[in-house]
Amino acid sequence: MILHLIPLETWRQLAPGQPYAPASLQTEGFIHCTAGDALLIEVANTVYRSQPGEFLVLEIDETKVQAEVRWEAPARPTAHSASGALAAASTALPPEAAAEFGLPQTTSTEPAQTAISFPHIYGPLNRDAIVGVRYAVRAADGTFTGIEPIANTPAGLNLKTPSQLAGELVDATGEFSDALARFKDHVEARMNEMDKQIKRRLGE
Numbered sequence: 001m002i003l004h005l006i007p008l009e010t011w012r013q014l015a016p017g018q019p020y021a022p023a024s025l026q027t028e029g030f031i032h033c034t035a036g037d038a039l040l041i042e043v044a045n046t047v048y049r050s051q052p053g054e055f056l057v058l059e060i061d062e063t064k065v066q067a068e069v070r071w072e073a074p075a076r077p078t079a080h081s082a083s084g085a086l087a088a089a090s091t092a093l094p095p096e097a098a099a100e101f102g103l104p105q106t107t108s109t110e111p112a113q114t115a116i117s118f119p120h121i122y123g124p125l126n127r128d129a130i131v132g133v134r135y136a137v138r139a140a141d142g143t144f145t146g147i148e149p150i151a152n153t154p155a156g157l158n159l160k161t162p163s164q165l166a167g168e169l170v171d172a173t174g175e176f177s178d179a180l181a182r183f184k185d186h187v188e189a190r191m192n193e194m195d196k197q198i199k200r201r202l203g204e
Contacts, residue, residue, distance in 0.1 A: 001035075001059055001060065001061065001131075002033040002035055002060045002069075002119045003035070003037070003040045003057055003059060004031065004033045004060060004125075005034075005043065005044055005048065005055055005136065006022075006057075006058055007054070007055055007056075008053065008056055009053060009054075010022075017127055019125055019126050020124060020127065020130075025123070025124065029122065030121055031125055032120065033060065033121060034119070035119060037057075037146075039118075040057060041144050041145075041146065041147070044136060049144065050142060051142075052142070054136070055136040056133055056135060056136065057134045057136055058130050058132075058133060059130065059131055060121075060130055061131045062119065062129075064126070064129035064131070065126065065129045066123070066126045067122055067123025067124060067125065068121075068122040070122060071120075072117050072118070133150060134147045134148060135147070
């Protein structure tokens with residue numbers, strides 16, 4: 001299981017069923033991911049602590065990801081990515097890398113000397129690979145303190161987009177209308193049968 005941090009509003013604005021393609025696909029050629037809650041929290045506090053708002057943690061089944069997933073040292077790619085996007089020209093380590101592995105930012109062309117690697121998704125993320133969504137808990141000062149199941153998140157947290165909710169409402173309304181029509185037909189058939197029985201008995 002690999003993890004990805006995403007602002008709640010970004011998640012809500014995603015079109016239903018469409019692949020997830022954040023800006024990093026264009027700027028760096030891949031989607032940043034992390035393995036393990038502790039590293040993700042460290043990344044969040046290093047990169048997003050000053051950014052207001054709620055965040056979600058996407059749980060991604062690596063075996064279901066249709067794009068290529070590479071476990072790499074924390075350095076920017078220097079060639080075309082699998083998605084066709086140009087990698088960033090700078091070889092400076094992304095903030096995620098420094099946060100996860102304690103590596104300093106650098107502009108050196110030498111590869112990072114570390115035995116640790118982390119997952120990059122080289123292409124849009126198909127939605128069926130997202131097998132779980134959790135809530136990133138924050139303190140009053142913006143510090144990320146943990147990751148909780150959705151059941152333990154603040155009341156009223158809506159993880160679905162307006163179009164998703166509207167679609168579900170239309171589907172539910174249609175199903176109710178169909179059920180009501182079937183019930184009406186059933187009642188009419190019963191009434192007709194009872195009417196026939198009464199008429200037969202009166203005619204005896």
